[in-house]
Amino acid sequence: MCAVKFPFSRPGLHANQQPVAAGAEVTAWFLGTSSLLLRDEHTAILSDGFVTRPGLLRTGLGKIAPDEAAVRGAFERLGAPDIAAVMCVHSHYDHALDAPVWAGLTGAELVGSESTANIGRGLGVPEERLRVVGDGDVVTYGGFELTFLESVHSHGDRYPGTVDAPLVPPARSGAWRTGTAYSILISHESGTVLLHASANYRPGMFRGRLADVVYLGVGMLGKQPAEFIESYWDEVVRATGARRVVLVHWDDFFTTLDKPLRPLPFLVDDLDRTMAHLVPLADADGVEVVLPVAWQPADPFASLSGAGAEHE
Numbered sequence: 001m002c003a004v005k006f007p008f009s010r011p012g013l014h015a016n017q018q019p020v021a022a023g024a025e026v027t028a029w030f031l032g033t034s035s036l037l038l039r040d041e042h043t044a045i046l047s048d049g050f051v052t053r054p055g056l057l058r059t060g061l062g063k064i065a066p067d068e069a070a071v072r073g074a075f076e077r078l079g080a081p082d083i084a085a086v087m088c089v090h091s092h093y094d095h096a097l098d099a100p101v102w103a104g105l106t107g108a109e110l111v112g113s114e115s116t117a118n119i120g121r122g123l124g125v126p127e128e129r130l131r132v133v134g135d136g137d138v139v140t141y142g143g144f145e146l147t148f149l150e151s152v153h154s155h156g157d158r159y160p161g162t163v164d165a166p167l168v169p170p171a172r173s174g175a176w177r178t179g180t181a182y183s184i185l186i187s188h189e190s191g192t193v194l195l196h197a198s199a200n201y202r203p204g205m206f207r208g209r210l211a212d213v214v215y216l217g218v219g220m221l222g223k224q225p226a227e228f229i230e231s232y233w234d235e236v237v238r239a240t241g242a243r244r245v246v247l248v249h250w251d252d253f254f255t256t257l258d259k260p261l262r263p264l265p266f267l268v269d270d271l272d273r274t275m276a277h278l279v280p281l282a283d284a285d286g287v288e289v290v291l292p293v294a295w296q297p298a299d300p301f302a303s304l305s306g307a308g309a310e311h312e
Contacts, residue, residue, distance in 0.1 A: 024299040025190035029078060030292035032257055033094050034197035034217060034248045037078060038186065038300075043142025044081035047184070047195055048088055048095040049074070049102040056254040064093060065169035066123070071101045074257075077295065081106075084141040085131075088112035089197040090153060091119060091163055091179035094253050100125050111139065111146075115163035115179025122167040133182070147185040149206075153178050154199040154220050185209055191301040194240055197249055199224070201235045211240040213300045218278075219249035222270030229277040237287060243304055244288045250274075251294075261294050 029037040035048040051074045052067040075081075083106040088096045096116055100123035103110040109129050110120040117130045133139065135150035153160075161177040183196040183205070194211035199221040214237055221229060237245055250271055251261040263271040282289045292298065 024302070026188055026300060027297045028193075028292075028300045029297055030246075030248070030294055031074065032251050032261055032294050033253050034089055034195065034215070036195060036215060036248070037081065037083075038144065038188075038193065039081055040143050040188065040190075042082075043144060044083045045085045045087065045141055045144050045146070045186070046083050046102060046108070047086075047197075049086055049098050050094050050096075050253070051257055052098050053253050053256055059093075059173045059254065062172075063170035064097065064173055065171075066098045066101045068101055071098050071105060075102070075105055083108040085109045085111050085139070085146070087146065087148075087182075087184060088116040088119075089184065089195065090181040091115040091176055092159055093173050093176035095197070096176055097169075103129060109141075111148075112182070113162075113180035115177060118163040118165060119167045119176065122169065143188050145187040147187070147209075149183045149185065149209075150202070151181045151183045151196070151198060151205065152200045152202055153181045154217065155224065156220055185211065191304065193300055194236075194242065195248075196236050199232060199249070201232060203235060206236065206239040209240060211242050212304055213244045213246060214240060214242040215246045215248050217249040218247050218271070218274050219264070220269050222272070222274040226277055229274070230281060233278065233281045237281075238285060242287065244290065244300070245278075245282065246290045246292050246300070248292070250291070257294055 025040055027039050031051060033050050035050050037044055037046045051070050054064045058064060086099045086102045086108045088099050091113060096119045099110055100120045103125050109131050110125050111131045111133060114132050117132050120130050133148040137148045139146045157178055159174045159177045162179050163177050167175055181198055186193040191212040194214045196214060197217040199217045199219055216236060250263055252264045
């Protein structure tokens with residue numbers, strides 16, 4: 001049976017987190033939405049780093065800007081890691097708002113589309129630390145090899161298009177347009193992680209690409225037909241042969257990170273319905289499903305014997 005447990009209060013649902021085993025080569029920290037820090041002994045890489053999380057009213061009616069104090073607090077809470085790269089899976093504010101601040105604080109490269117680069121330019125990230133990537137590009141940071149694969153945003157993209165000039169906050173949330181959406185295949189000698197943040201796919205995009213663990217975006221998936229949910233699982237999880245799925249982009253990102261994460265309201269998404277479809281698929285395939293807990297270090301490859309060996 002697959003293990004599926006939840007870190008919020010609903011009947012029969014409890015927290016589940018892969019513990020950090022002694023000698024783990026890679027440690028993962030989940031920061032809500034699709035923000036994920038991966039770290040080995042020498043190097044750390046961060047996706048998105050969205051920790052400002054402005055409230056619904058300000059996001060909908062006002063202007064938003066990064067909270068530099070929140071970013072610095074998150075950096076210190078993580079133990080001030082030596083971050084080599086901050087990569088944005090696309091350029092909406094819930095992915096790219098804080099990324100330039102992380103880059104400025106740590107000296108990391110800011111990696112993503114030209115839209116992400118323009119968001120970085122708006123906050124003064126030097127050109128030499130802006131890296132624009134395309135479909136299939138491979139970039140290495142320490143022991144992490146990152147392959148960027150062009151993907152598509154989930155259904156209902158409210159802010160399509162590109163950011164065509166330096167974006168200087170504060171600005172309306174719609175100024176952070178999608179740009180290019182990426183999935184990122186992250187290879188390390190201890191195993192391979194696929195970060196697939198948007199609940200959509202290009203058919204066949206993972207053909208020939210394997211992963212031990214998928215960080216799978218499920219935002220808005222509960223509003224999709226059952227046939228789409230199964231196709232999504234087939235095209236991302238089954239296609240990569242993953243043995244563990246860690247769900248991301250399920251939480252209510254209009255709330256702060258100083259409290260336990262909670263799912264988006266039912267009017268916006270239906271996580272229960274998503275799980276009702278994903279659990280039988282996972283059971284049938286022998287795949288473990290995990291809902292991560294923010295700020296708690298985890299070993300993404302724990303109990304996956306031989307992780308990485310069959311993918312070499």
